[in-house]
Amino acid sequence: MADQNSTEAIIMAALSTLSSSHISDLSHSIAALFHRHRRRLCSLLSSPTIFSFTLQYLQSISLHKKSLLIAHYLLLNLSVLNHFMRSNTTAPPYAATGMKLRDLDAVLLLLLLCELHQNEPEALESPPSFWRGVLCNYVADTMLKLTSFGASNGEVLMEYIEKVVKCRNFVNVMGRDSGGGDEGKDGREVATSVAAVVALPSVEVSGGGRECVICKEEMIKGRDVCELPCNHLFHWMCILPWLKKRNTCPCCRSRLPTNGVLSEIDRLLEDLVKIGDGDDRLYRERSIHD
Known part of the structure; x- marks a missing residue:
């Protein structure tokens, strides 16, 4: 489930169960989330003070902490899709999966730095004091757009899938390199939240x-x-x-929510697998009443 192809396939299979009207509603929900985060990134890049504080925060934390930041952001994005699938609403439970503003700024900047390093490795060879200008130039034609609402449903969903897959890969690689673990790994039991x-x-x-x-x-x-x-x-x-x-049912072993971010990511992906396979009672019941 951790590799790129399987994560993308899981989401695509779940999306294939939605009607065109549900796809449209979901796209608007995702676009709204992207819109808020892009506006936050604009504020971050346009303010030397906020940018400096955020960069210092990133430089002060461990690789494992950086991995957890991206994991929280991945969980936020997965929760949008999972909540929509479960309740047929366009308002995900942000109170349950939201991030502190400092952490949101940090993960947005971290992901942007990773993207820049991947596409233009030499761009970050300059001193960090020049990075804000470098990043502003890099995102001028893409990330600094203040809206995604003009994009088609397909474009929004593809951007969403690419973001989820990228974050999933970052979490896997950074978590392994940092030696960081999480509750529920290696067969250890996890308490229900x-x-x-x-x-x-x-x-x-x-x-x-x-x-x-x-x-x-x-x-x-x-x-x-x-x-x-x-x-x-x-x-x-x-x-x-x-x-x-434990966070599993004694009868069927279906998972309940936990406080472990990596465990929650795995749980949400497992739920999407059930939906994509047509083996999800809650989703079937919801579809019957639509």
């Missing part, structure tokens, strides 16, 4: 004979139990300790 646990619904058992697979005892009709997003039911006293250590 507190916010996700608090949001779990309490439902009344409607029939007898159901068993809680954790304690192996029957769930009594009329009692309130916990329902996971996959629709499996458990006693509250059984599932809470489980979710404190």
Whole structure:
């Protein structure tokens, strides 16, 4: 899943399940996000003070921290698509996946520096005090455009896919080179995020004979139990300790949200795989009611 071809294929397969009207709505949502970030990049490059502070911040942090910055930005972009697929709305949960302004400035500048180094390696051989001017000249015809709204849906989506793939590759390479890890890697278990646990619904058992697979005892009709997003039911006293250590359903192993950014990236990509494969109940139910 980590390589470029598979990440692109996962997103393309998920997009292929959308109708033309949904594609249009999603494109507008992505274009709005790009528009805000491009305006922020304009402000960064036009202000010597902000640029200087942001560059100093980038130079002061480790390679692993830089990798995590890009990972957070990747998670933000993936959340736009995933949230749209799940709820059929154009307003992603920015409060849950947003970045601090300093970190957003840093990742926008970092990605721009990486792009410049890739396309014009000699451009950054000058002293850092000249970099702002170099970057301004480089982006004059592209990145400093204040809007993406004039672009076609296909152009917006292709730019989105290219950005996701590029960030995914950066995270893989930089994370490996820095030796940085993340919860959930190498088979280690990851706790479900507190916010996700608090949001779990309490439902009344409607029939007898159901068993809680954790304690192996029957769930009594009329009692309130916990329902996971996959629709499996458990006693509250059984599932809470489980979710404190793991982010998977005891029955089907479907993942719940975590606080680990790399784990969340993998979880969102897995959800997109299910949608692209036509093996996603939540998406099918949403489609039926559209």
